Amino acid sequence: MVDTRLHQNVVILGGGTAGWMTAAGLASLLGSTGISVTLVESEAIGIVGVGEATLPHLRFFNQSIGINELEFMAATRATVKLGIEFVDWGRKGDSYIHPFGDYGLPNDGIGFHHFWRKFANGAGPICDYSLPVLMAREGKFAPPSSDDRSVLSTYRFAYQMDATAYAPFLRKHAEQRGVTRIEGRVVSVQRADNGDIASIGLESGETVAGDLFIDCSGFKGLLIEEALETGYEDWTQWLPCDRAVAVACEHAGPLLPYTRATAREAGWQWRIPLQHRTGNGHVYCSAFLDDQDAEDRLVQSLEGRPIAQPRQLRFTTGKRRKLWNRNCVAIGLSGGFLEPLESTSIYLIQQGITYLAELFQATGRVETAQNEYNRMMDLEFDRIRDFLLLHYVATERDDTPFWRAMRAATLPDSLQEKIELFKTSGQVETYDHGLFLEPSWVAVYLGQRVTPDSYDPRVDQFPGQETRNRLAGLKTHMAKATAGLPSHADWIARNCPAPEDLAVA
Amino acid sequence: MTNPITVIGDPASAWLTACALARFLAEPDSITVVETAPAAPLQWVLRPDMEKLHRSLGLDIRQIPGGEPVGVYEVLGREIPLSPFGAPLQGVAFQHVWVRAAEAGETHSLWAFNAKSSSAGLCRVGTASYASALERIARGAGVKDGVEVDPEHLIINAGSSPEADAAKGAGIALSQNDFSAPATASLAAHRLHLGLKALIKCGLGDTSVDPQRLALTRRLSSFDDHFDTFIALLGPHPDTSSHRAQSWRDLGRVIPVDDDPFTAAEWIAALLHAGVTPQNYHSLSLRFSRDELMGHMDACAARSPLNV
Numbered sequence: 024m025v026d027t028r029l030h031q032n033v034v035i036l037g038g039g040t041a042g043w044m045t046a047a048g049l050a051s052l053l054g055s056t057g058i059s060v061t062l063v064e065s066e067a068i069g070i071v072g073v074g075e076a077t078l079p080h081l082r083f084f085n086q087s088i089g090i091n092e093l094e095f096m097a098a099t100r101a102t103v104k105l106g107i108e109f110v111d112w113g114r115k116g117d118s119y120i121h122p123f124g125d126y127g128l129p130n131d132g133i134g135f136h137h138f139w140r141k142f143a144n145g146a147g148p149i150c151d152y153s154l155p156v157l158m159a160r161e162g163k164f165a166p167p168s169s170d171d172r173s174v175l176s177t178y179r180f181a182y183q184m185d186a187t188a189y190a191p192f193l194r195k196h197a198e199q200r201g202v203t204r205i206e207g208r209v210v211s212v213q214r215a216d217n218g219d220i221a222s223i224g225l226e227s228g229e230t231v232a233g234d235l236f237i238d239c240s241g242f243k244g245l246l247i248e249e250a251l252e253t254g255y256e257d258w259t260q261w262l263p264c265d266r267a268v269a270v271a272c273e274h275a276g277p278l279l280p281y282t283r284a285t286a287r288e289a290g291w292q293w294r295i296p297l298q299h300r301t302g303n304g305h306v307y308c309s310a311f312l313d314d315q316d317a318e319d320r321l322v323q324s325l326e327g328r329p330i331a332q333p334r335q336l337r338f339t340t341g342k343r344r345k346l347w348n349r350n351c352v353a354i355g356l357s358g359g360f361l362e363p364l365e366s367t368s369i370y371l372i373q374q375g376i377t378y379l380a381e382l383f384q385a386t387g388r389v390e391t392a393q394n395e396y397n398r399m400m401d402l403e404f405d406r407i408r409d410f411l412l413l414h415y416v417a418t419e420r421d422d423t424p425f426w427r428a429m430r431a432a433t434l435p436d437s438l439q440e441k442i443e444l445f446k447t448s449g450q451v452e453t454y455d456h457g458l459f460l461e462p463s464w465v466a467v468y469l470g471q472r473v474t475p476d477s478y479d480p481r482v483d484q485f486p487g488q489e490t491r492n493r494l495a496g497l498k499t500h501m502a503k504a505t506a507g508l509p510s511h512a513d514w515i516a517r518n519c520p521a522p523e524d525l526a527v528a
Numbered sequence: 529m530t531n532p533i534t535v536i537g538d539p540a541s542a543w544l545t546a547c548a549l550a551r552f553l554a555e556p557d558s559i560t561v562v563e564t565a566p567a568a569p570l571q572w573v574l575r576p577d578m579e580k581l582h583r584s585l586g587l588d589i590r591q592i593p594g595g596e597p598v599g600v601y602e603v604l605g606r607e608i609p610l611s612p613f614g615a616p617l618q619g620v621a622f623q624h625v626w627v628r629a630a631e632a633g634e635t636h637s638l639w640a641f642n643a644k645s646s647s648a649g650l651c652r653v654g655t656a657s658y659a660s661a662l663e664r665i666a667r668g669a670g671v672k673d674g675v676e677v678d679p680e681h682l683i684i685n686a687g688s689s690p691e692a693d694a695a696k697g698a699g700i701a702l703s704q705n706d707f708s709a710p711a712t713a714s715l716a717a718h719r720l721h722l723g724l725k726a727l728i729k730c731g732l733g734d735t736s737v738d739p740q741r742l743a744l745t746r747r748l749s750s751f752d753d754h755f756d757t758f759i760a761l762l763g764p765h766p767d768t769s770s771h772r773a774q775s776w777r778d779l780g781r782v783i784p785v786d787d788d789p790f791t792a793a794e795w796i797a798a799l800l801h802a803g804v805t806p807q808n809y810h811s812l813s814l815r816f817s818r819d820e821l822m823g824h825m826d827a828c829a830a831r832s833p834l835n836v
């Protein structure tokens with residue numbers, strides 16, 4: 024049979040997290056089709072290393088490309104992440120965890136929070152019915168049970184990792200699967216007669232030609248923007264934070280299996296415990312806080328001694344108008360940026376790779392694949408944007424100009440309607456495609472004091488005392504199950520400690 | 529104490545709605561059913577996912593006189609199966625394998641690889657017997673019937689008929705689609721079931737502008753759109769330039785969308801009836817040898833012996 028495939032030679036520009044994830048992903052998922060994957064990167068160019076904190080989806084990506092989980096965790100000095108603790112968001116002094124898992128147990132399609140609202144409200148927070156929250160608070164961890172009937176099956180986990188170590192780890196994996204790496208800095212982009220990218224020229228004089236180009240060049244978008252002038256949708260009217268400063272520090276205290284996001288005067292601050300250090304950063308809005316102030320506030324609040332110089336980042340929240348334009352697909356920061364409040368950067372990279380692989384046609388019209396890719400990725404971006412924005416607007420804070428401005432912000436209709444629906448009925452407007460399912464929305468609503476006036480009327484059909492007893496029993500059972508688990512630090516030390524030379528690096 | 533409700537619609541729609549309301553949302557004695565006459569004796573097709581609702585109402589559809597399992601349902605005279613087209617080969621969706629096999633000499637149409645199996649769980653019932661069974665359950669619970677719509681009541685329009693149309697705007701219309709004609713009646717139960725599930729989840733709400741009612745309206749409207757698209761594909765002038773049709777033709781992809789009422793097999797059937805067949809295949813199909821492709825085609829065809 025004649026080989027008439029559309030894309031035979033894939034060229035990836037950029038060797039950071041996005042570049043090597045894409046290379047490893049395409050080589051593993053599509054390698055059997057005989058495509059050639061070439062990655063061009065320059066060691067002289069630093070990487071941003073997005074997403075030290077991740078979502079559980081990354082586990083499935085790693086599995087799908089044949090990565091051994093414990094080897095990966097050791098190589099990236101990873102710890103376990105059971106959720107994100109949000110501090111000072113609803114009000115100063117508040118704290119809640121958005122867990123990777125469900126509340127309670129499944130019950131006939133009715134969200135657990137409706138039962139909690141009717142039968143347990145006042146008898147403790149809903150977090151008492153979330154195993155990952157209890158585990159996170161106690162610093163405990165064991166992998167979830169595969170027995171659906173067990174309460175130990177009600178959670179998932181992600182990683183907190185050294186993102187700068189993930190790319191080199193993937194590089195080895197990708198090169199073993201036939202990816203060719205070319206060292207070099209891009210100095211020119213050659214266009215074909217039809218406007219597509221034909222090749223990229225390197226400083227060395229070498230030219231790298233391809234059928235499909237993946238732009239993983241970071242914020243600059245060397246191909247998608249500088250060459251193709253695709254355009255950018257600016258979302259700062261909704262998410263105005265536009266700067267971040269990051270610095271690592273020494274550990275202080277126990278190794279916690281969760282990320283912390285603390286609301287600050289003009290943004291928020293992250294803390295991500297890895298095996299060998301703690302990653303910290305301050306995301307802020309430059310209209311309300313200057314760079315030096317932001318850095319000072321970050322450094323002053325560190326739990327341990329800083330071990331590097333603070334690094335500044337500038338960004339514009341939003342996304343490219345088309346993430347796949349002509350024969351170029353933007354994956355990672357070149358495609359768009361949403362602040363890392365819910366650790367979505369690597370997830371978006373992963374989805375970009377997944378959809379690209381799904382739409383990797385051998386024959387046919389590329390335009391249809393482009394349209395479908397852009398439709399799916401737009402959906403992902405839109406839904407994450409709304410969820411991030413919820414954190415800023417579901418708040419009683421009005422103690423700084425930034426928070427007052429956020430409270431006065433105009434919301435997308437889609438989000439306004441979701442919030443009103445939850446307030447009146449406890450119902451979560453769900454969707455079938457995109458990130459963040461009902462428990463995530465419930466976590467943020469309740470954690471930030473958006474309390475429903477009512478609950479699902481079907482709950483009234485459950486007998487009162489019996490249901491109360493069941494909830495009390497469940498709470499006790501979850502507390503006992505948590506107590507019986509090993510500590511997170513012990514589990515890491517036993518299963519995936521970073522090699523000595525990495526740990527002290 | 530719930531506010532009084534009048535359910536209006538053809539008998540099967542109205543009594544199913546009354547049963548669901550009485551079971552999940554309202555006091556049975558607050559519900560009045562006003563039947564509109566069905567336009568013609570109709571047959572509905574009940575889908576396997578309705579089993580949960582039936583069970584919760586205490587209804588065993590095997591006991592309904594004249595009910596029979598079927599492998600397909602018909603819309604506008606076109607057959608729609610629930611059973612899948614072929615089977616994936618090493619994780620590659622069947623349609624991609626089929627297009628690739630066609631290049632290698634495979635001559636059967638995609639239809640040849642659908643078993644149209646009645647084990648997929650479709651059951652055809654006469655609306656009169658179905659309505660009778662539901663009416664017994666509803667009356668047993670305390671639901672009343674009436675002959676006029678009380679304008680003071682919350683009016684729920686459960687079906688599509690001229691009389692029910694008159695009630696639209698004064699309450700909740702569970703569907704804007706019209707399934708009162710025999711040619712589309714087999715979709716009526718499915719559409720109503722989706723509407724009822726949305727109603728049960730969102731609740732009745734107090735006014736037409738409260739958030740619950742708006743969420744319900746959005747969800748119902750989304751279902752209506754999907755049904756309209758689906759039926760249009762089966763009509764005389766299908767839109768083959770839509771993104772859905774293009775994706776199927778160019779990518780062999782059934783596009784994923786929110787609130788999708790139909791399975792991939794149903795969309796594929798509708799697209800094939802519209803004359804849209806996949807022309808291209810995924811790169812992963814390239815790894816199969818001619819023998820692997822033809823062997824797989826033979827194996828899939830053997831599972832659909834009636835069609836080949």
